Amino acid sequence: MSGQATVLVVDDEIRSLESLKRVLCDEFEVICARDAGEARRVLESEIVHAILCDQRMQYETGVDFLKDVRKTWPDPVRMIISGYSDSEDIIAGINEAGIYQYIAKPWHPDRLLDIVRGAVQLFMLQKETETAGIDIKLTPERAQRVVTEKRGAARKLYEFDRIVHAPDSPLSEVIELGKRAAEFDISVLITGESGTGKELLARAIHYGSARSGKAFVVENCGALPDELLESELFGCKKGAFTGAYQDRIGLFEVADGGTIFLDEIGETSPAFQVKLLRVLQESEIRPLGAQRVRKVDVRVVAATNRDLEAEVRAGRFRRDLYYRLAAFPLHMPALRERPMDVPLIAAKVLADVAKSYGRNVAGFATGALNRMRHYDWPGNVRELQNEIQRMVVLATEDRLQEGDLSPRVRQGGEPIQLKPVRNGCATLKTNIEALERHMISEALDRHGGNISRVAGELGLSRVGLRNKLGRYDLRKGLADEV
Structure with a gap:
């Protein structure tokens, strides 16, 4: 890490403390404690990355102290340093206190530095994997592998x-x-x-x-x-x-x-x-x-x-x-400022959603894509993603149809274009006609040109609707003109 990690060294021999601090202080912030009580006070007030503790101290063994630390402050990586090689101590340290390393005295400075570096790296990797939602305890090698794989995949994605x-x-x-x-x-x-x-x-x-x-x-x-x-x-x-x-x-x-x-x-x-x-x-x-x-x-x-x-x-x-x-x-x-992106984004989202949902959907019908292109998407790409998820769930054909769109997208298509007259000012009559033409055109698209359904939706008679279709030149492609 770029900043200095904090290492707590616990030993009741002053010369051992000084030797350990001298070796570690160039790379780490070292806090020394003469006994377990003093070490606990440090842990209450400081963020500690790693603990290096002597095994045989006057009032409490290192393993007993680190067992208590594991319950109260589980995050620091715990290490024992000892001049004794009692196998029971070693097994107890590993199983009960969650010891990362058992370091034998006399220790070599370079070896000690390597072990403490590994402990600090493990601490940071554990925190990063937790942040990434991988809430498991890992060995240093496994933690490094998980993080490296995650970063490599993210870099490509x-x-x-x-x-x-x-x-x-x-x-x-x-x-x-x-x-x-x-x-x-x-x-x-x-x-x-x-x-x-x-x-x-x-x-x-x-x-x-x-x-x-x-x-x-x-x-x-x-x-x-x-x-x-x-x-x-x-x-x-x-x-x-x-x-x-x-x-x-x-x-x-x-x-x-x-x-x-x-x-x-x-x-x-x-x-x-x-x-x-x-x-x-x-x-x-x-x-x-x-x-x-x-x-x-x-x-x-x-x-x-x-x-x-x-x-x-x-x-x-x-x-x-x-x-x-x-x-x-x-x-x-905003997405409404870049309608040329809508077909490309929609195709990418559809491919991902169809694969995730296990649906065999090949693409969009022309009418559906036109509606999507002309909708203003106030929720931007997030709203577009939600809309496509809904369409895939409802789809009954191999292409998503206009009818699969939610009503707000179907009805919020191409904006009304009012004809400007008299130096840019539209008359009331012109505005009403533009609105009427737009509503009829939208209804025709929704009902596939079926006059009976369009007339019913708009509250018009078939004869009245035909008259308006003639006035606005909207007869082309009607389904039941007879």
Whole structure:
């Protein structure tokens, strides 16, 4: 990790403590304790990554102490160091105290450093796999393999070229700018409506950067109150606040060397903004309830659906934090601003959904695709994904039909085009005629040109509807003109 990990060394012999600290202090922050009681006080106030404990101490053995640590502070990686090779001690240490390594005295400095490095690496890998939803205890080798496989798969999945868009889409320019930003260690602020793919772009920036070999972690800042958000991001000690039942390593520390994505940053309170600004300025965090600060090296990519410049002018968002986050601003256009992307995105989503649901659906009928292209998608790509999932469930043919679309999409098709007259001002009569023509045309499409059904829906007689069809030149392709 980029910042120094904390190693707690417990030994009742002062010379042993000094020797261990001398070997470890160049790479780690070393805290020394003369006995188990002093060590417990350290664990109550500090985030500790690894514990190196002597086995034979005056008041309590190392194994007994670490058994208690395993129950109360389960996260630190536990190691025993001893000049005795009692097999019962070794077995008890492994089985009851969850000992990572049993180190025999006299120890060699290089070997000791390797073991402690491995312990700290295991600690961070365990935290990363937990963040990724893999809540299991792993050996260092297995943990490294799981994380490496995960990162490799993510790197392929979130390449810039996998962001679906047409060549003439306004998204093309955004992607090119994202590629440039990925090359440099600069903070990025991504703006855009909900569902436009801000997190997808953030992941592409991370996996296209020199930090791609390290963690990418996500936090939705709008989902938690300040105290819990601080705990999630900066970490906390057990008992630091009501509900803090155990030590927690913050996501900034998990992301050390990598990238943290702060979604909905515009929803944070002014009080939290002050604390976040300090972290960004000083590159250090202080877990809630802890006494020491921790150095971190993290790239921040933030996102919001708010107009943060307007929020700054209104005094709801700190100006200094805004400029710290928005060193490289990017804006994700809404889906209605890029209708040329709808067929491509829809095809990709359909392939994924059909495979996931085990449905043999080949594509979209022309009418369905036209409706989708003309709908404004207020929920953006997320709404499009939900719509296609629904269509696949309802599908009775090998192509998704217009009738498979939800009513809001079918009825929200091509916007009404009013004919401008008299220097751009439309008369009331012109507007009414445009609306009438549009409603009849929509109804004809929905009912496949069946006059009886269209007349029934619009509250017209068949004769009255035929007259309007003639007036608006809408007779072509009718199903029952007789």
